[in-house]
Amino acid sequence: MKYLILIHANPESRAIWDGLPADERAAGLAAYARLDDDLAATGELLASEALTDPARTKRLVLRDGQATTTDGPFAETKEQLAGFYLVDCPDLDRAVEIAWRIPEARLGLVEVRPVRDLADFAP
Template identity: 55%
Template sequence: MKYVVLIYGNPHSRTAWAGMSDEQRAAGLAHYQRLNDELDASGERIVSERLAFPELAKRISGGSTTDGPFAETKEFLAGFYLLDCDTEARALEIAAKIPEASFGVVEVRPVMGLHGPEL
């Protein structure tokens, strides 16, 4: 079954990242690389990406395109993993390894595809 793991950021996490030393940032990125390598070896990672900050987003609504974040919220989507896991429990286990899970929000959601059940 496929699961998307949504990684959310917020003003606090942005400030924490900005306040890190180069060595701390490198260690954080190395953690993600180890996780990616582990998931690649197990065949569970389909893709993962870090997203640009919301200020660079574009919104299309009613045929018009506008700049900037479109949601009135402090949290923003910072990145994602698309996984192929045997069980939801395994997807949750993987999500718990993401650093933001300890101080932010990480959401795990089944991918239903075009013909999946409604709920």
């Protein structure tokens, strides 16, 4: 089954990261590299990406037939998507186990969500 592991950031978690000594930031990045390598070796990694600054976001809205595109993330959100893993593993327990290896999980900013099979949409 496929699971999307969403990594969220907010100004507080960003400040914590920015305040870490260089060696601790390097250790965090190395943890991501190890996780990528381990999941690739088991065949569970489908994709893993870090996202750029939310200020570079384009928001698309269609209202009353009028399409608009604006800059920046949703103003209402405090946390923003910082990256993700798409994994294919046996069950939710394994997906959660993988998610706990993400450095941001210590700050409570990681979400695991099952991916819907396109067959679920078939009539």
